[in-house]
Amino acid sequence: MAAVIRVEALERVYRIGPVSVPALRGLDFAVPAGQMVAIMGPSGSGKSTLLNLLGCLDRPTAGRYFLAGDDVAHKSSDELAEVRNRRIGFVFQNYNLLPQLTAFENVELPLVYGRVGRAERHRRADEALAAVGLADRRRHHPMELSGGQQQRVGIARAIVGRPDVILADEPTGNLDSVSGNDVLQLFHALHEGGSTIVIVTHDEEVARHCQRIIRLHDGQLVRDDEAPARNLTATGEEAEPC
Amino acid sequence: MLIDSLRMAWRSLAANTARALLTMLGIIIGVAAVIALVSVGQAATQSVTAKVENLGSNMIVVVPNQAQGVTLHVADGNWLLATVPQISAVAPLLEGGVMSRYGTKTWSTTLLGTTPPSEQIQGRSMSAGRYLVGSDVQLRRQVAVLGATTEQNLFGGLNPIGRTIQVDGMPLIVVGVMNQSGGAGITSNPDDEIVTPVTVAEQILHTNNVAAFMTEARSSDLAPLAVGHLQAVMSRRFRSSTAAEVVSEDQVLKTLASLTGTLTVMLGGIAGISLLVGGIGIMNIMLVTVSERTREIGLRKAIGAKRSAVALQFLIESGILSLGGGAVGGALGYAGALTFTSALHWPSGTSLSTVLLALVFSVAVGVVFGMWPALRASRLDPIEALRQG
Ligand SMILES: Nc1ncnc2c1ncn2[C@@H]1O[C@H](COP(=O)(O)OP(=O)(O)OP(=O)(O)O)[C@@H](O)[C@H]1O
Numbered sequence A: 001m002a003a004v005i006r007v008e009a010l011e012r013v014y015r016i017g018p019v020s021v022p023a024l025r026g027l028d029f030a031v032p033a034g035q036m037v038a039i040m041g042p043s044g045s046g047k048s049t050l051l052n053l054l055g056c057l058d059r060p061t062a063g064r065y066f067l068a069g070d071d072v073a074h075k076s077s078d079e080l081a082e083v084r085n086r087r088i089g090f091v092f093q094n095y096n097l098l099p100q101l102t103a104f105e106n107v108e109l110p111l112v113y114g115r116v117g118r119a120e121r122h123r124r125a126d127e128a129l130a131a132v133g134l135a136d137r138r139r140h141h142p143m144e145l146s147g148g149q150q151q152r153v154g155i156a157r158a159i160v161g162r163p164d165v166i167l168a169d170e171p172t173g174n175l176d177s178v179s180g181n182d183v184l185q186l187f188h189a190l191h192e193g194g195s196t197i198v199i200v201t202h203d204e205e206v207a208r209h210c211q212r213i214i215r216l217h218d219g220q221l222v223r224d225d226e227a228p229a230r231n232l233t234a235t236g237e238e239a240e241p242c
Numbered sequence B: 001m002l003i004d005s006l007r008m009a010w011r012s013l014a015a016n017t018a019r020a021l022l023t024m025l026g027i028i029i030g031v032a033a034v035i036a037l038v039s040v041g042q043a044a045t046q047s048v049t050a051k052v053e054n055l056g057s058n059m060i061v062v063v064p065n066q067a068q069g070v071t072l073h074v075a076d077g078n079w080l081l082a083t084v085p086q087i088s089a090v091a092p093l094l095e096g097g098v099m100s101r102y103g104t105k106t107w108s109t110t111l112l113g114t115t116p117p118s119e120q121i122q123g124r125s126m127s128a129g130r131y132l133v134g135s136d137v138q139l140r141r142q143v144a145v146l147g148a149t150t151e152q153n154l155f156g157g158l159n160p161i162g163r164t165i166q167v168d169g170m171p172l173i174v175v176g177v178m179n180q181s182g183g184a185g186i187t188s189n190p191d192d193e194i195v196t197p198v199t200v201a202e203q204i205l206h207t208n209n210v211a212a213f214m215t216e217a218r219s220s221d222l223a224p225l226a227v228g229h230l231q232a233v234m235s236r237r238f239r240s241s242t243a244a245e246v247v248s249e250d251q252v253l254k255t256l257a258s259l260t261g262t263l264t265v266m267l268g269g270i271a272g273i274s275l276l277v278g279g280i281g282i283m284n285i286m287l288v289t290v291s292e293r294t295r296e297i298g299l300r301k302a303i304g305a306k307r308s309a310v311a312l313q314f315l316i317e318s319g320i321l322s323l324g325g326g327a328v329g330g331a332l333g334y335a336g337a338l339t340f341t342s343a344l345h346w347p348s349g350t351s352l353s354t355v356l357l358a359l360v361f362s363v364a365v366g367v368v369f370g371m372w373p374a375l376r377a378s379r380l381d382p383i384e385a386l387r388q389g
């Protein structure tokens, strides 16, 4: 299968005045289409830095990054905005929904910036909300939703643009275990539907649901386990590997 | 895209109505002040200009400098007419404050002693009866012609013609009433005066020194020449360059008109400053808004908003604020100016162009002062922005 993500000798050095902080020091890996990957590692190991690069929010200081075969390292900020809009779906730890908009309008927002026509936009936003099981909450504002529901709206917003890859930084970090589990199930369903997903997590439990675990330490890739994911059953027992 | 931006800007403003209204207040006051002051100024200019046009006279007034001992008498009118070829008519003016009485009503007013040519020189017209005639002056007839205001106050609707009034104790028979002057005339209020033959006025005012001569230039082209010539003959006769003050009323009113025009510009400028302050208020609030909503901006960029889209959203927000303020302020300013000018019986000075100009200006203020905050928002780095809050 073609790699959706491919990085070569990827480096990111933060400069604070005269001080250089190398957050990533030469990463090489590829993520084939349809894979669900966990990125793990201790705090400060560079997970968020990596995800920001993969999400085209940031540019590497050295190395190359191909997203769906396209070299994105040297694009202008407006071109990167377009790449984020069309190819990437973000899920944030703290949801990042706009409080003045309804759930529906939040989900619709990427399509507004993608200049999708009104009718098509509404259809797809409704579809995405239905996919996360919140069709009946479309008119609710974020404040009127539980944390788990807000994160599901966030996921609907991430998938509404049919991105090449879904990137999530600690998506269950703010949730209790029940809502966290709901969200994980949702990622699972998306994975089953063929989506490519990269999740940064501290939680081994979350990682166990992924096909592959990339471990970082001090900005370097220290382990890359192609561990077969285990499906969750209703009782939480381990099921057959896929 | 524009419709969506409008909708989003509207949502953001609606999320903090109180702040939006307070921000608008600066623009409301600014625009209202500009429209009200400019309108009142224009009304004042129009009313003065109307007087100049009504007047259409070529009246030139010669005021002897009595403080320097320069005195003129009624007979000197003929001397002026004979020596200054550019003038076609002359009338003396004796003037003084008097107390007039009819029955039990008394009224303090101005007495004007003059001769028949003053009717034409001042451009007066009669609403009832007649003006002075030559024989009134020669025979010292004790007659009076009243200004409209004087007539109202002494007679209050009664037909005054043929009735006798007392002016500082002297009985005068009313022979005529003048129309509203429309601005013409030599006294400060030409509708509140009593005109009597100059020979009678000499007795009432106990003087035969003429306060001024009213003369008429043969044409408006000749008026400046006439002014110079009158000045010259007076200077020569009394051996002093300051023997007399010679002014054409046309000139006075034109000066006044240009003065009120200048005043309008000044008032508009002062009001414009308040509009500017309103604009700075918008900029201030938009900067606060941008920094408060850093996270929102980061999120919008993360999901694909380009710089232009972010800038547009904030520009539209400040545009809505200033347009809303402009509309409300425009209505208030218009109402205020109308109340003021109608109370003064001035022509309404508010033109559509003033209102449109103020609206366009207020939107321009919003866009100009919203530009910096909007650009600041659009330049935010998405990761930095998302990290905040
Ligand atoms: N904007 C920045 N400026 C300077 N240094 C930074 C910046 N962002 C991250 N770093 C540094 O880069 C390194 C990696 O940070 P990063 O946020 O990627 O870690 P992380 O693995 O996501 O940690 P955590 O699990 O705590 O979220 C850290 O040493 C951090 O101090």
Ligand SMILES: [Mg+2]
Binding pocket: A047, A048, A049
């Ligand atoms: Mg992190």
